[in-house]
Amino acid sequence: MPVISSGLDMVPADDVQPRSSSNLTRRILRRLGATLFVLWGTVTITFLVLSILPGDRATILLNIRSGQAIERTPEELAPINAAYGFDQPIAVQYIRYVSGLLHGDLGASYELQRPVLNIISEQIAPTFTLAIAALVLAWIFTIPWTLLTAGRGARLGAFGSAAETILAGLPQYWVGILLLIVFAIWLNWFPVIGGTGLVNTVLPTVTLAVPLAGFIGQSIRSEFDRAMREPFVLSARARGMSAAGVRARHVLRHALIPGITLSGWAIGHLLSGTVLVEAVFARPGLGAVLVNAVNTKDFALVSGILILNSFLYVLINFIVDLIYLVVDPRLRDKA
């Protein structure tokens, strides 16, 4: 049935669309502005939550250091309040906090009494490695799986999608436990207790990659199926291309687009997912530090890790957006 475009006059349906480089620059600048705004927001929200919500920070600080949980007298608290500036008005504390951040100062840990930045930089390498390795592995699982099962008939598709649903629904920590029991305890292929070497990294990586692969797979599949119904698929077949060729050379590229967005999102969640995986495999890293900090209410450290994580998250998503503009030229034309 002929559906003739009419609806929105706002969409320029015809004529060569304006595509100036200033348009692209403008877009990138807008994204950059939005990114900086979100960064500022995460810092501010973290600060507000920690300074306004219950619990006297000076008391907590003293208790952490002494290892006791008792009420403190004002005489005991006064020097702490003065040293950390807790007695200052909120606005002053906020300005000091933000200007500290701008100089790369995330404050000092309550418990360890060392700069938070140092603690993080010592521990981030194994965690970041793990997250990136898991993302790469998830993609390695997903692409052949999609090509093998998507767009090749209802039954194969249903099977592929059922497997993805189950994988995506598995809790990371339980996958880790399962792998640990089977491959480390029963089969003895890998060490039970974690370190950060290559051998110790295999199981944690697989643990994080499996549910993520299910998740990415779901979104790629639905886009794959949608693209399979597009007329350009028929055009390509009519040119003499094989069904497999169309899937690999045309459709896959369309299907990868939502996967790319999802990867930006996944990095942030992988970094936090390592918290659980590091606990399962007793693997050192940022996650272990964070769990300990939450347990002891070491707010300086908790907020430092939180801000760092959201910083990475926002930064990676900004990069993903730029990649997007390269992969999907349609976005460049859009208003």
Added chain:
Amino acid sequence: MTASVTGQARAASERQRSIFKVPLSVALSVLVALFFVAAAITPAALSTHSPFDTDLLSSLTPPASDHLLGTDDIGRDLYSRIIWGTRQSLLIGLGAMAVALTSATVLGFAAALAPRWIAEPIDRILEILLAFPTLLLALLFVALLGPSATSLLFSVGIGTAPGYARLIRAQTLKVKSSGYVEAAWALGHPGHTIFRQHIAPNAFRPLVALFALGIGQSVVWASGLSFLGLGVAPPSPEWGALLEAGKANITVAWWLEIFPGVAIVFVALSFTQIGRYIQDRLEGTLHQ
């Protein structure tokens, strides 16, 4: 034309018939969900042993006819403990979802429908909150509130809320800009009627599916926090706590780590499956 008309009519009648004919996976999911709901309501009826009686003589026995899923280090029956832990695990999931959806609905609606000076800041705040991964946001609140079942419920609820709020906002915006809302404006209906008759009901519909989808995920998050030792503490048979308690004996008693996880996976998958099914049906009947 005739062919497409009968095609549509047939599709419609197939949809009608399939009310009584759900897919096998959904039927199984409903059965699993019903089992756990029953366990949560009357654990005594479904358990084989007391979940608290210790029996040091039969500690760490593997699954067998006497102890279906084995025993823990002080001889408590694991199956019965999982059954008795269901109530708390499900209630935390349910409560977290209630917290998440209530706040998400208010924020999502406001971000989509309120005047610009309210909607815009809310939208920005949601965007900022989304930069915190769920688990970290939940951890922040656990750190503030201290570990307990209630704080777990709120932490998971708050941790998952921003994502749901953005979903509800998007759905509401879609309804708001839909053809039927424009048609209602063009007819001359006042704004409050349009909200009551069209926007609210159509924006609310997907929430049912979201709720079912979310319960499973909340149980997963909450148990994860307990597993980290930041939620419900071990003497309780809450599933995450069971996992944490079993960690010490993982090399000798695999069942202590596997079966509580199986319960979590079953709940997560069955509720997800049910939620998906509701979602598909709503979309199927409403948008061709």
Added chain:
Amino acid sequence: MNAFAQAQVMSHDGMGASRLILEVRDLNVWFGQDGDSRRHVVKGVDLELYAGQCIALVGESGSGKSVTARSLIGLAGAGSRVEAANLTFEGETLLGRSDRWWRHVRGSKIGLILQDALVSLDPLRPVGKEIDEALWLHRWGDRASRREKILKILGQVGVPEPALRAKQRSGELSGGLRQRALIAAAIALHPNVVIADEPTTALDVTVQAQVLGVLKQMLARGTSIILISHDLAVVSKLADIIYVMRGGSIVEAGPRDRVLNRPRHRYTQQLIDAVPSEHTKGTRLSADGGVLRPGLFSQSRGRSSNNRVPLLDARNIVKTFRSPDGIRRTVVKGVSFTLARGETLGIVGESGSGKSTLARVALSLETPDSGEVRFEGRIWTGAVPAEQRQIRKRISVVYQDPLSSFDPRWRVSRILTDAITLANPSRAQDARQYAAALLEAVGLEPVHLDRWPLQMSGGQRQRVAIARAIATEPEIIILDEAVSALDVSVQAQILDLLTDLQAQLGISYLFISHDLGVIHHMSDRVLVMKDGKAVEQGTADQVFYHPKHAYTQSLLASLPRLEYAQLRMAASAR
């Protein structure tokens, strides 16, 4: 039929008997599994195609024309079963061929051109690469010679600056250029036969004329074309032989002039009659009508006798939108018009000309940046909301896609009673009976009250939308491409219905369409829009027969028409 075809070909190229390229006997296509859900979509079709000839398969949606064509390149679709007594292409059978064999034939011997190149070419790849793919798949030449070839073909189909265009993606090209690029990809290897499936549908008329020109050149170079179209006017420009399809079968076949001038089958006659044009003005297009009960509209409606003030008066409307990245686009640039009681004003223009925005401003759903709209002399743009609502009840609107304008949770009864009680709360008691009367007025039946719009056909949905539009007893109905998505026979019924309602209820129409034939058929006066400006305004006959503006002239010159003596005679006889 054989004889017709032969005769036609001879008269066409004057070169004597041509070679039979494609022969189809008793082609049947089914979809779905055996049993209940199996559908027989192509039923016993016979076709013949001679070298250098263009045959056309004409029919409405669901007639099986596209499936027939696609069976000829072995791409009938997933879950299809194709059977035929004879399916021969250049002396070889097409039945039971392997995928490998087909891949060799597709693109090199038979090409396929689809509707709308925006989605028929991979939107992520440059068009040059798409053409290159056709060559590469058939192992044609090396990289450098392929590149040369691509530019040559693009030049052949009339793409200026082929080197530049080859690097652009379909989304970056204008409608005409991208459709040519699509054709270039299909004919890169000079296939003997090209199947063109609605190749000009959804294109603006000026672009349509250009694409038809390219197809004509292909014919002149000796390529045979199988043209699939719903549009008789397009078909009349190109085809030698016309096959009329309905419900999967061919109901009539023969040389073009014979089929169009002396159709033998009733359905063909119906199709021809249903095409609105300048010749059909004031006549009925279909054999169908609604039942209008007397007293459907209450007597009290405000037919103020003041006829000197126009009902709707728009003055110097300017409307600018800001896209999210801050670029301002002025969509309507100072347009004025008036609409008198009981008259139809047609607004015609190509896509993006600003006509729909103008309609939204007229409805006060958009506030113009400058200018004003008066309803019975009262300014209602920028009036207080309560007053605006009062006026909105007297202006209704019908959209192109009725389904999206119905709340998916509502049945037909609720859709109608909602509008009825809004306009006239005193009707709350008998709103359902009134709704039933409205359905009868638009040619539906009371049983449709309990239907879901989703279960209805496109034509039925549009009737419900019209019933809702008249439920508020409006004085004006804005019809925004209201018949554009309908099949021509359904469109004819709806246009007749609108004409009847106007005659009986005295409603004014603001009729917006891109279709010049529809506009001429319906309108008393016409406003031609181009790039947000009203380039020409006048009575329909003035504008169509003596266009003053160059743009209107080019529009009318590009419009494919059914120009046959018989048609005019038929029109004047009725």
